[in-house]
Amino acid sequence: MHEILNVNGLSAGYGPLRVIHDLDLTIKAGERVGLVGLNGHGKTTLFYAIAGLTGWQRGSIVFNGREVGGTRSQGPGRYTHLIVRQGLALMPQADELFHGLTVEEHLDSGAFTKTAWKTRKQRKERVLELFAPLRDRLKTPVSRLSGGERRMVSIGRGLMVDAKLYLSDEPSLGLAPKIGIGVMEALLKIDLSGSAMIIAEQNVALLEGRVDRVIGMHAGKLKGEASLASSIKRRKA
Amino acid sequence: MDIEFILINGIVIACIYGLIAVAVSITWSSLGLLNLGYGFIFAFAGYGAYVTSRSLSEYPPVVLAAGVLVGAVGGVIICALIFIPLHEKPNFTVRGMVGTLAISLIGSQGLLWWFGPRNKALPEIFGRWQVEIGGTVLTSDKIGIVVCSIVMLILIVRWMRSSRRGLEIRAMMMNPHAASIVGIGIRKTGFYVMGITGAMTGLAAVLLSQTYYISPFSGITPLIKGVSIALLGGLGSVRGAVIASVILGFAESLTSTVLGGQYVLITQFLIIIAILMIRPRGIAGILDVAREQ
Numbered sequence: 001m002h003e004i005l006n007v008n009g010l011s012a013g014y015g016p017l018r019v020i021h022d023l024d025l026t027i028k029a030g031e032r033v034g035l036v037g038l039n040g041h042g043k044t045t046l047f048y049a050i051a052g053l054t055g056w057q058r059g060s061i062v063f064n065g066r067e068v069g070g071t072r073s074q075g076p077g078r079y080t081h082l083i084v085r086q087g088l089a090l091m092p093q094a095d096e097l098f099h100g101l102t103v104e105e106h107l108d109s110g111a112f113t114k115t116a117w118k119t120r121k122q123r124k125e126r127v128l129e130l131f132a133p134l135r136d137r138l139k140t141p142v143s144r145l146s147g148g149e150r151r152m153v154s155i156g157r158g159l160m161v162d163a164k165l166y167l168s169d170e171p172s173l174g175l176a177p178k179i180g181i182g183v184m185e186a187l188l189k190i191d192l193s194g195s196a197m198i199i200a201e202q203n204v205a206l207l208e209g210r211v212d213r214v215i216g217m218h219a220g221k222l223k224g225e226a227s228l229a230s231s232i233k234r235r236k237a
Numbered sequence: 238m239d240i241e242f243i244l245i246n247g248i249v250i251a252c253i254y255g256l257i258a259v260a261v262s263i264t265w266s267s268l269g270l271l272n273l274g275y276g277f278i279f280a281f282a283g284y285g286a287y288v289t290s291r292s293l294s295e296y297p298p299v300v301l302a303a304g305v306l307v308g309a310v311g312g313v314i315i316c317a318l319i320f321i322p323l324h325e326k327p328n329f330t331v332r333g334m335v336g337t338l339a340i341s342l343i344g345s346q347g348l349l350w351w352f353g354p355r356n357k358a359l360p361e362i363f364g365r366w367q368v369e370i371g372g373t374v375l376t377s378d379k380i381g382i383v384v385c386s387i388v389m390l391i392l393i394v395r396w397m398r399s400s401r402r403g404l405e406i407r408a409m410m411m412n413p414h415a416a417s418i419v420g421i422g423i424r425k426t427g428f429y430v431m432g433i434t435g436a437m438t439g440l441a442a443v444l445l446s447q448t449y450y451i452s453p454f455s456g457i458t459p460l461i462k463g464v465s466i467a468l469l470g471g472l473g474s475v476r477g478a479v480i481a482s483v484i485l486g487f488a489e490s491l492t493s494t495v496l497g498g499q500y501v502l503i504t505q506f507l508i509i510i511a512i513l514m515i516r517p518r519g520i521a522g523i524l525d526v527a528r529e530q
Contacts, residue, residue, distance in 0.1 A: 051418065053414075053417070053418075074325055074326070075325035076325075077325075077413075077414070077417040077423065078325055078423070078424075080417040080418065080420075081417055081420045081421055081422040081423075082422075084417075084418065084419065084420035085420055090418050092415070092418060096412060096414060096415035096418060097412070097415065098407070098408050098411035098412050098415060098416075099411055099412070100407070100411050101404075101407065101408065101411065105404060105407075108404060109404055109405075109408050109416075109419050109421075110419055112401075112404075112405070112419050112420045112421060113420050117401060157419065161420075
């Protein structure tokens with residue numbers, strides 16, 4: 001399978017702070033990868049670097065056959081919309097919702113790219129099948145939703161486009177265990193033909209045996225990798 | 238003292254300054270830019286309408302449209318000169334404010350140099366008729382000002398509620414960081430926002446020119462009032478700005494009738510200080526509905 005993402009020698013951070021150190025990572029089409037690591041070790045920064053949202057970055061990020069990285073010292077977010085239009089769906093940590101917009105407007109905003117906008121009705125239907133509780137809440141402003149519903153909106157917004165790469169940052173964070181499992185299940189259901197997904201997660205138990213690879217992250221570097229086979233083996237033992 | 242007179246004047250003032258206040262509010266919350274360049278846009282649009290009325294046609298809709306269009310062009314110019322080069326530099330809030338203030342001052346001096354210090358008058362746009370309702374005389378320009386600004390405001394609010402671009406601007410107003418995550422380009426949106434708010438200021442300029450003359454520095458007072466009204470409304474809330482402009486409009490017309498015009502700014506700022514002391518977030522803080530449990 002062809003490569004969706006090829007990160008080579010990436011360093012990134014904010015101001016004087018260097019969070020990611022010389023990191024290499026390759027993701028192939030069809031892969032669902034778990035990214036595991038403690039708080040503050042660079043999972044979110046890695047996602048932000050791919051989206052061009054860090055304060056500065058250096059190194060190569062080839063996304064979908066195009067260089068989107070390079071050295072940059074200023075202007076976080078300046079090229080983000082172009083990278084997103086290349087087919088990146090970032091479902092950020094802490095949801096990053098628009099507090100005054102309704103659920104429906106959020107889903108519309110997820111389909112902001114020109115091609116997706118025209119078919120946003122069908123896309124909304126697809127997301128609502130995945131997250132049924134949102135169906136009665138379409139006209140409600142998100143500031144009145146519960147934490148679990150907000151997470152569904154945030155992830156649903158990411159699923160409105162046909163992305164090449166889905167980046168989901170801590171989908172179960174701060175949710176009741178049962179709801180967290182439900183959200184994770186929805187992410188695992190998404191069809192990945194021709195695209196790939198990285199799920200950053202602290203709760204390894206939620207990922208084990210259900211993703212193709214688990215990569216550990218420690219102090220801004222990737223540490224160790226467990227394939228699907230080995231994680232299944234460990235589970236049986 | 239004439240209650241009806243005060244009420245009508247208050248509404249007329251509220252309409253004109255409300256347009257500028259809403260423009261300031263939208264720019265601040267979507268672009269993070271406290272745009273003090275509206276003073277220049279105001280005068281620029283006034284002169285644009287004046288030149289059109291002299292050289293092209295005195296037909297009222299043409300003059301009105303010229304003011305709105307030139308205002309929009311002024312907004313786009315400020316966006317290209319200030320917002321685009323500065324918006325990703327550190328400390329953009331202060332730099333942007335200083336930059337737009339510079340545009341306001343330089344632009345006004347430029348108009349002074351080009352057109353000279355003599356005041357210019359626009360033709361009468363709304364004719365010279367009047368209606369009498371319950372013993373109160375409403376002149377054509379007052380009705381025209383109120384109708385035009387309310388129609389403009391409603392059009393803009395509806396456009397922002399229903400269109401793709403409107404969704405883009407509202408998303409930027411609420412969370413610029415998340416807006417870039419869903420693929421909204423800051424620079425392009427900046428041009429839309431500044432164009433539209435410039436058009437609102439242009440309309441305000443043409444409407445106010447029915448009462449006052451156009452001069453190179455005619456935009457400074459409306460700018461001060463627009464910014465202070467936006468501040469009272471909570472900087473960033475369209476509804477807050479509208480309500481604040483009604484409050485301050487009545488305050489202004491009451492003060493100028495009872496005490497005299499020179500006290501207008503004093504009472505206005507006293508009201509603003511009093512409200513902001515009790516409600517630090519301005520009127521928007523009162524309007525916000527917390528999550529119902």
